[in-house]
Amino acid sequence: MTTVTMTVNGKSVTANVDPRTLLSQFVRENLRLTGTHVGCDTSQCGACVVHVDGRAVKSCTTLAVSCDGSSVTTIEGLAVDGALHPMQEAFREHHGLQCGFCTPGMIMSAVDIVNRKGNALDEHTIREELEGNICRCTGYHNIVKAVEAGARAMAPGATSIAAE
């Protein structure tokens, strides 16, 4: 067993884990944060995307012990005081989902895209950047619309989508 300490959604967590524990397993099974989904488990589909030190990574292809000392944000960490994050709100508003299984990873990747590429995203950029996230329902059309709107809503000083 190896001791690992990390900050998850703002809270410090220390645990003794088998070194082969994946980050996806750790957040789901040890921390009971089951919003992070495991789809393909082969780093193709992106349902398991979380942020480690502010960068999107595939938690099914990261060891929990490798994240010692890191700050991890999962889908549960986006909403503040019960208010949905602008990207979550945009997915709700634009119905950026069908079955919803890929949604946590889509939203975590989408927030990462905005962090890297800014708030004005065109469709081409969004589709290219979502390369590592697969929607098995093929519901990309509304996902792309949601990411575009969510990116705009994340701009400092942007009014909420509901108020538009």
Next chain:
Amino acid sequence: MYAFTYQRPKTVRQAAGLIAKNVDAKLLAGGQTLLPTMKQRLASPPAVIDLAKIEGLAGIERKGRTVVIGAMTKHADVGTSAIVREAIPALAALAENIGDPAVRNRGTIGGSVANNDPSADYPAACLALGATIVTNKRKIAADDFFQGMFTTALEEGEIIVKIAFPLPSKAAYAKFPNPASRYAMVGVFAAKRGSEVRLAVTGASSDGVFRWTAGEEALRGRFSPKSLEGLSVPADGMISDIHGSADYRAHLVGVMAKRAVTTAIGK
């Protein structure tokens, strides 16, 4: 994944000491190849030595006419580096096109080069640019480093520390990606430095990355895609699989080489 002992050294010397004691151990860089391989039980190392906590292994610096990239530097950081974009834009573009954004946030240049996957992108850049692979023991020229599919000059206990890329006068990478995996079906890195021309091909040969010397010869006269017209690459030894036959890949080498040269000369 089978169980393993996990070790987290703080220095390269400690890491070298650990692997010297356990030659079957695996070094973990970004883990984007090693972890999937272990999950599929294609690898079952008794110990994993994580290089993540070793300071000074990541970073990019310009030293005169050379760009030096630390082994633990992530693809995303190479791709967005102002230094690399200015000095060797072809290398930044290559890094920005590996896998997908989340993979680029974990995967490292040292891991890719040490693994020498026959379809990986970085080996082509190293070979075409005439890079030097610097380990904890010595400096190895790219020409001597890549020795066939998943095979390199690295000896037991040898760890890549950084990779030095001399600046080319013209360079470009053209990749025909597999539509699903984004690995190169064929990728050609073309580079010109002074009178030297190099064409490095990845994804095509079952021997891994190689230099297309006949193409280089033709380009030495005139660095233009026209110089490659009529040249063909033999299909012997090319990879043949469900994604493409050996003939198809051999043909693609010529096509991608022309595209790389076209981009390199800016037309």
